[in-house]
Amino acid sequence: KAGVTQTPRYLIKTRGQQVTLSCSPISGHRSVSWYQQTPGQGLQFLFEYFSETQRNKGNFPGRFSGRQFSNSRSEMNVSTLELGDSALYLCASSSSGIDNEQFFGPGTRLTVL
Amino acid sequence: SQQGEEDPQALSIQEGENATMNCSYKTSINNLQWYRQNSGRGLVHLILIRSNEREKHSGRLRVTLDTSKKSSSLLITASRAADTASYFCATPTVKGYSTLTFGKGTMLLVSP
Numbered sequence: 087k088a089g090v091t092q093t094p095r096y097l098i099k100t101r102g103q104q105v106t107l108s109c110s111p112i113s114g115h116r117s118v119s120w121y122q123q124t125p126g127q128g129l130q131f132l133f134e135y136f137s138e139t140q141r142n143k144g145n146f147p148g149r150f151s152g153r154q155f156s157n158s159r160s161e162m163n164v165s166t167l168e169l170g171d172s173a174l175y176l177c178a179s180s181s182s183g184i185d186n187e188q189f190f191g192p193g194t195r196l197t198v199l
Numbered sequence: 200s201q202q203g204e205e206d207p208q209a210l211s212i213q214e215g216e217n218a219t220m221n222c223s224y225k226t227s228i229n230n231l232q233w234y235r236q237n238s239g240r241g242l243v244h245l246i247l248i249r250s251n252e253r254e255k256h257s258g259r260l261r262v263t264l265d266t267s268k269k270s271s272s273l274l275i276t277a278s279r280a281a282d283t284a285s286y287f288c289a290t291p292t293v294k295g296y297s298t299l300t301f302g303k304g305t306m307l308l309v310s311p
Contacts, residue, residue: 090241117297119297119298119299121299121301128301128302128303128304129287129301129304130301131292131298131299131300134296134297134298141296142292142293142296142298144292174239176241176242178242180297182297186297187232187244187247187297188242188244188297188298188299189244190234190241190242190243190244191241192240192241193239193240193241195239
């Protein structure tokens with residue numbers, strides 16, 4: 087099976103802009119989770135989608151949003167970008183979404199100037 | 200907030216030596232997982248240990264779990280230069296679900 091793919095791999099934006107990141111899970115996986123990784127805060131959970139519904143949400147401002155499509159592909163959007171949003175954004179998929187390992191994509195490196 | 204905290208933050212050893220990393224967590228868990236990350240890339244799942252298990256092996260990896268102490272350890276035996284990476288322990292953010300709360304990680308450097 088193909089692994090989790092994320093596009094784009096690298097992105098440079100300026101403050102105030104918005105950005106959309108995409109994640110395609112492993113075929114058959116219905117759960118998609120997003121994480122932000124920064125040197126200061128480490129890996130932090132953003133949100134999880136399961137069967138097109140947001141099931142869990144981390145402690146991030148409303149500028150961070152996401153959605154999941156019927157084919158389980160997911161997008162996350164960050165509006166009004168701030169310098170502190172510069173990070174590696176990781177997407178992970180799992181099958182049932184319960185007590186299972188997560189399979190991570192390579193990440194999207196976002197730089198906000 | 201971080202659920203797991205790894206110790207040490209960094210570890211430098213020679214090829215062939217064993218590497219031990221420890222993780223402590225705060226709340227009750229269904230399982231604990233260990234992941235590896237090579238320099239700024241995605242995470243690779245190494246092993247999952249359930250709360251009713253005390254020890255688990257996978258190749259050169261050995262994981263222990265002590266739920267009474269809320270701690271786990273990852274042992275890599277006969278380390279290789281290719282094991283150089285950051286290692287993270289992770290626990291379910293919400294009990295019964297797969298989303299994870301990660302520790303800050305241990306950076307392992309294995310020198311030839």
